Structure formats: structure tokens, C-alpha cells
Amino acid sequence: MNIISDIKKCTGCSACYNSCGVGAIKMESDENGFLYPKVDESKCVKCLKCQRACPVDNKSEVKNNPLYYICKNKDEDIRKKSSSGGIFTILAQYVVESGGVVYGAGFDNEWKVVHTRADSAETLQCLRGSKYVQSEIGSTFSDVKKDLDNGKKVLFSGTPCQIGGLVGFLGKREYENLITVDLICHGVPSPKVWKKYLDELNHKYSATPVEVNFRYKDNHPTKPGFSNYMYVEYENSCYKKNRNDDVYWGVFLSDLPLRDSCFDCSFKGKHRQSDFTLADFLGIDRLENIDKDFTDNKGISLVIVNSEKAQKIFDIVSDKMILRETDFEKSIIKNQMMISSAIAPFGRNGFFKNLEKYNIEQLYKKYYVNGEKFGYGKVIRKLKTMK
Ligand SMILES: Cc1cc2nc3c(=O)[nH]c(=O)nc-3n(C[C@H](O)[C@H](O)[C@H](O)COP(=O)(O)OP(=O)(O)OC[C@H]3O[C@@H](n4cnc5c(N)ncnc54)[C@H](O)[C@@H]3O)c2cc1C
Numbered sequence: 001m002n003i004i005s006d007i008k009k010c011t012g013c014s015a016c017y018n019s020c021g022v023g024a025i026k027m028e029s030d031e032n033g034f035l036y037p038k039v040d041e042s043k044c045v046k047c048l049k050c051q052r053a054c055p056v057d058n059k060s061e062v063k064n065n066p067l068y069y070i071c072k073n074k075d076e077d078i079r080k081k082s083s084s085g086g087i088f089t090i091l092a093q094y095v096v097e098s099g100g101v102v103y104g105a106g107f108d109n110e111w112k113v114v115h116t117r118a119d120s121a122e123t124l125q126c127l128r129g130s131k132y133v134q135s136e137i138g139s140t141f142s143d144v145k146k147d148l149d150n151g152k153k154v155l156f157s158g159t160p161c162q163i164g165g166l167v168g169f170l171g172k173r174e175y176e177n178l179i180t181v182d183l184i185c186h187g188v189p190s191p192k193v194w195k196k197y198l199d200e201l202n203h204k205y206s207a208t209p210v211e212v213n214f215r216y217k218d219n220h221p222t223k224p225g226f227s228n229y230m231y232v233e234y235e236n237s238c239y240k241k242n243r244n245d246d247v248y249w250g251v252f253l254s255d256l257p258l259r260d261s262c263f264d265c266s267f268k269g270k271h272r273q274s275d276f277t278l279a280d281f282l283g284i285d286r287l288e289n290i291d292k293d294f295t296d297n298k299g300i301s302l303v304i305v306n307s308e309k310a311q312k313i314f315d316i317v318s319d320k321m322i323l324r325e326t327d328f329e330k331s332i333i334k335n336q337m338m339i340s341s342a343i344a345p346f347g348r349n350g351f352f353k354n355l356e357k358y359n360i361e362q363l364y365k366k367y368y369v370n371g372e373k374f375g376y377g378k379v380i381r382k383l384k385t386m387k
Contacts, residue, residue, distance in 0.1 A: 001039050001041065001044060001046065003016045003025075003037055003039065003050045003051055003054060004016075004051075004054050004056055004057055005057055006056075007036070008260045008261065008264070009056045009260075009261050009264060009266060010036055010037070010056065010260075010261060011055075011056065011159075011161035011162075011164075011165070011259070011261045011266075011267075012027065012034055012035040012036060012134065012137075012259065012261075013055060013137060013161050013162050013164065013165025013166075013168075014027055014035070014037075014136075014137040014138070014141065014165060015050075015053040015054060015055060015141060015164075015165035015166070015168040015169040016037045016050035016051075016053055016054060017037055017050075017137075017139075018053070018137075018139060018141035018142045018169050019049045019050050019052075019053040019169050020049065020050055021047070021049065022043050022044070022045055022047075023043060024039055024040045024041075024043035024044040024045070025037050025038065025039055025040075025050060026038050026040070027136075029191075029192070031352075032190050032192060032352045032355075033190040033191050033192020033193065033195070034134065034190055034191075034192075034259050034260075035134075035136065037050070052168075052171075053165075053168045053169045053171075054168060055161065055164030055165050055167065055168035055266070055267075056164075056261075056266045058168060059164065059266060060167070060273070061271075062271040062272060062273055062306075063271065064271055064306055064307060066270065066271070066272070066277075066304050066305065066306050066328070067304070067305045067311070067325075068302065068303075068304055068305075068325070068326045068327050068328060068330070068331050069302075069303045069304075069305070069314075069323045069324065069325055069326065070281045070284065070290075070294075070300060070301070070302060070303075070323065070324045070325075070326050071085050071087055071300070071301045071302075071303045071321045071322070071323040071324075072085040072086070072294075072298075072299065072300050072301065072321060072322050072323075073085055073086030073087060073089065073090055073320065073321060074320055074321060074322060075320070076298075078128075079298060079299050080217050080226070080298070080299075081128055081129065081217075082128055082129060082299060083129050083130040083214070083215045083280075083299070084278070084279070084280040084281070084299045084300060084301045085281070085299050085300050085301030085303075085321075086299065086301070087278055087301045087303050087321065088104070088127075088128065088157060088181065088278055089124070089128055090317050090320045090321065091155060091179070091181060091276065091313065091317065092104070092118070092124050092127065092155055092157075093121065093124065094313065094316065094317050095153055095154075095155040095179065096118070096119060096120060096121060096124060098153055099152070099153065100119075100152055100153030100154060100155065100177075101117055101118065101119045101147055101152055101153075101154055101155075102117070102118045102119070102124060102127060102154075102155045102156075102157070103115055103116070103117050103118075103140050103143070103144060103154065103155070103156045103157065103158075104116070104118070104127035104155075104156075104157040104158065105127065105131050105135035105157075105158065106118075106126040106127050106131075107126065107131070107212065111198055111209060111212055112136065112191060112195070113131040113133040113134070113135040113136065113191065113194070114135060114136045114138060115135050115136065115137050115138060115140040115158065115162075116140070117140070117143060127157070129213060129214065129215065130183075130214055130215060131214060132186075132188075132189060132214050132248075132249075132252050133188065133189050133190075133191055133194040134159075134188035134189065134190065134191055134259060135158070135159075135162075135188075136191070137158075137162060137165065140156075141165065141166050141169040141170075142169075144156055144166060144170075144178075145169070145170060148170075148175050148177055148178055151177065152177065153177045153179070154175075154177060154178050154179070155179045155180075155181060156178065156179070156180050156181070157180075157181040157182075157183075158181075158182065158183075159182060159183060159185045159188060159267075160182045160183070160185055160265075160267035160268075160272060160273070160274070161185075161261070161265070161266070161267050162182075163180045163181075163182045163267075163272075163273050163274045164266070164267055164273055166180065167180075167273050176309075179275050179276070179309065179310070179313065180273070180274040180275050180276070181274055181275065181276045181277075181278060182267075182272060182273070182274035182276075182277050182278075183277065183278055183279060184277060184278075184279035184280075184302070184335055184337050184338045185262075185265075185267075185337065186252075186253075186337050186342065187255060187258035187259065187262030187263075187265070187337075187341070187342045188258060188259050188262060189251070189252050189257040189258060189259075190257045190258075190259070190352075192355065193251065193257040193355070193360070194248070196355065196359075196360055197247070197248045197251075197360045198212075198232070200359055200360060201232055201239055205232075205234050205237055205239065207234040207235060207236070207237070208234070209232050209233060209234060210233050210234060210235055211231070211232070211233040212231070212232050212233075213229075213230075213231040213232075214230060214231075214243075214248075214249075215228045215229075215243070216228070216229040216230070216231030216240065217229075217298070217299065218240075220297065223297065224296070224297060225296055225297020225298050226297060226298050226299065227242055227243075228242075228243045229241060229242055229243060229246075230243055230246035230248060230249055247360050247361045247364050248360065250364050250368065251360060251363070251364050251368070254345060254364065254367075254368040255342045255343065255344070255345050255348070256345055256347060256348050256351040256363075256364075256367055256368055257351070257352075258342055258344075262341060262342050263341055263342055263343065263344040264341055265341040268337075268338065268339050268340060268341060269338075269339055270328060270338075270339065271306075272304070272306050274306055275305075275306055275307045275309055275310035275313075276303065276304065276305060276306060276310050276314075277302075277303075277304035277306060277338075278301055278302070278303060278304075279301065279302040279304075279331075279335060279338070280299075280300070280301065280302065280335070281300045281301055281302040281326075281331070281335075282302075282333070282334035282335045283330075283333035283334030283335070284300055286333055286334070287326075287330060287333075290324065294322065294324065302326075302331050302335065303323075304331070345367075345368065346367075347366070347367030347368060348367070350366070350367050351363055351366075351367040351368075354366075354367075
């Protein structure tokens with residue numbers, strides 16, 4: 001039985017897996033390291049719950065009036081530890097302090113990115129910071145439902161397709177005690193590529209990490225404010241490289257390791273299913289009428305308030321932020337990923353086919369640099385965004 005009409009559009013969100021009441025669906029990794037549902041026909045009772053939960057085939061239209069803010073957390077320590085302006089932590093802390101729970105992407109003990117649950121300021125820390133890898137949902141949608149049914153306030157944070165998946169699994173968006181937070185998403189890299197990168201680094205350092213941070217903020221070498229570093233700490237040493245020079249970042253931004261569905265993402269656009277959307281505010285230097293003190297190069301967020309429920313919460317927590325109002329056009333000046341998908345780069349098939357043969361750096365040089373000589377990806381993206 002096919003769960004989704006076009007498997008290339010399957011995001012691996014796991015709504016189908018969570019919805020199956022008879023355990024007939026497993027999420028299995030394909031050769032590129034992405035999870036897809038697999039149905040055990042001998043167990044399947046053809047109830048079609050899985051098809052109904054699929055957020056791609058049953059996408060509900062959203063009619064809303066989003067509001068746009070440029071924000072930064074007043075708490076400088078939290079902002080430094082966060083990927084952009086530290087707004088996720090403000091929302092998450094609000095929920096935990098009112099007795100609720102938060103679901104988001106963390107690491108397991110082998111540095112695989114997995115969705116996990118936090119119910120205290122301490123456990124929240126593992127969710128802070130972007131992990132640029134597709135996170136595994138596992139059974140968290142079912143866990144969210146249990147928490148909601150028990151009357152708990154729940155904040156669920158994830159990529160737009162994961163929010164779609166949760167909504168599809170729950171069958172409705174209007175849970176009074178559910179707050180959803182999505183991101184503007186560039187696309188999700190393969191967990192297999194992340195594992196390969198980390199294994200190669202661990203081999204070099206003959207150790208296993210004690211901390212990983214994709215966007216470690218430290219002083220910029222020449223300008224005021226911070227630079228972002230890829231940071232992997234070991235017991236007696238550490239790897240720290242500016243993200244412009246790190247090969248995982250290079251590969252990520254080349255789009256080579258992204259999931260098929262990211263090249264035709266069903267969740268782009270202005271009207272989103274989440275209550276809040278968080279992102280980096282890119283292109284702040286292009287804005288007129290923004291005071292120089294505000295643009296301090298230490299991490300600034302775009303916060304989109306998508307629902308009335310979100311507006312009420314935003315009003316409660318906004319004293320923890322320094323903020324300016326903005327609008328849709330300014331928000332996407334340099335953040336086209338809000339509305340358009342990544343373009344599959346030229347060398348992507350070769351990249352995945354040769355994953356076992358070469359190391360990450362060789363793969364990057366072979367498949368991205370060559371692809372860029374022709375520059376198709378960039379040209380097409382430019383044409384698409386010019387429309
Ligand atoms: C794969 C990916 C691609 C992104 N692409 C863009 C982009 O193109 N443009 C842009 O402006 N911003 C993008 N972001 C968002 C940005 O990196 C920040 O996460 C966002 O601005 C929130 O920052 P913060 O400082 O408020 O909170 P932070 O504390 O930095 O963010 C934490 C929250 O982000 C969520 N998160 C982290 N990793 C993942 C993951 N792998 N899967 C699902 N959720 C995750 C968590 O649930 C986590 O709790 C992307 C994030 C991810 C994970």
C-alpha cells in the first residue's frame with residue numbers, strides 16, 4: 001500500500017508511523033540515510049489512518065494575518081548560546097515555567113539528531129541551537145498527544161514539514177494548549193552525511209565529542225560582534241573552524257546532502273501552519289531606519305507571529321526582548337528560503353553514490369566545486385526568485 005502519492009515528496013515526518021494503531025509501519029533508512037515509511041502488509045488493516053495523517057497529501061490551507069518582528073533576547077548569555085537571537089529559549093522557558101513541556105531537536109548519546117522532550121530549564125538547554133541535520137521524530141507525535149490529552153501545555157518546535165506532520169497526526173490545529181514553532185528552513189541534510197563528517201573528525205582526533213555546536217559564537221576576528229564557528233569539543237582538545245571554512249557547512253550550503261522533498265518543499269510560503277516562525281533576520285544591513293546599536297552582529301532573529309494564540313504569548317514575553325516591527329517584504333530580502341525551495345545541485349547523485357568511496361572533503365570538492373563552475377543551481381535560483 002502506498003501511503004503518499006509521490007514518494008519524492010515524502011518528508012519523513014513520521015505522521016503515518018505515529019498514526020498506525022497496529023504497528024504496521026516502520027521508518028527505515030534509505031541508502032542515502034533518510035527515513036521513509038515501510039508498511040508491513042501482513043499487519044496492515046487498511047484503515048487508511050496513515051494516508052489521512054500525511055501532511056503532504058492533505059495539506060490544509062491557512063488563512064491568517066502574520067506579523068513580523070526583528071528581535072533579540074535581552075539575556076546576552078542565552079543569545080550567545082543560541083543560533084540567532086535566542087527567541088526559542090524565551091518561548092520555551094515561558095512554557096516550562098507555566099508547568100508545560102517542550103519538544104524540539106536535541107542529540108542522542110551518539111550525536112544523532114533526534115526529537116526529544118524537556119520539562120525544566122535544565123533539560124531545555126539540549127534543545128537550544130540549530131542542528132543542521134534532519135532530526136528523527138520517532139514516537140514524539142504520540143507523546144505530544146498524550147501530554148495534550150493530560151491537559152499539559154505543549155510547545156513543539158521543528159521544521160515546517162514536522163509541524164505539518166504533527167498537525168496531520170493530531171487531525172486538527174486548534175488544540176488550545178498546543179503552541180507550534182517552525183523555522184525558515186533551508187532544507188535538511190542527511191543524517192548519514194552528518195555521521196560520516198563526525199566519524200571522520202573523531203578519527204582525526206582519536207576521541208569522541210563531549211560537545212557539538214553548529215553555530216558556536218565567538219568574537220569576529222576583525223569586526224565588532226561574533227563569527228559563527230563549527231565547534232566540536234573533545235575531552236583534551238577541540239575542533240573550531242569558521243563556518244565559511246568548515247567542510248560540513250560547505251556541503252550543507254551547497255545543497256548536495258538535502259532530502260529529495262526539500263527540492264520541492266510543500267511547506268514554503270507566507271501562510272504557515274505554525275503559531276510562530278523563527279529565523280535569522282538576514283539582510284538587516286539593508287534596512288533603513290534601523291538604529292546602529294540594534295544591529296550588533298551577535299545574532300538577530302526574525303519572529304513571525306502567525307496566530308492570535310501566538311500574539312497573546314508574544315505580548316506576555318516581549319519584555320524579555322529588544323524588538324522592532326517589520327514586514328513580509330523586508331523579512332525575505334535575503335531569506336528567500338521562506339518562499340522557495342532549494343534547487344537540486346548538479347552533482348547530487350554523484351555525491352550520494354560515492355559517499356562510501358571518498359571522504360567528505362573530497363566529495364565536496366568533487367561535486368560542489370565542479371557543479372559551481374557551471375553554476376546552474378545559482379542561475380536557476382536567481383531566475384526563480386526574480387519572478
Ligand atoms: C535544518 C535547518 C535549516 C534552517 N534554515 C534556515 C534558513 O534558511 N534561514 C533562516 O533564517 N533560518 C534557518 N534556520 C533557523 C535558524 O538556524 C534558527 O534555528 C532560528 O533562527 C531560531 O534561532 P533561536 O536563536 O531563536 O533559537 P535556537 O535555540 O538556536 O533554536 C532552537 C530550536 O530550533 C529547532 N531545531 C534545531 N535543530 C533542528 C532540526 N534539525 N530539526 C528541527 N528543528 C530543529 C529546535 O527544536 C530547537 O529547539 C534553520 C534551522 C534548521 C534546523
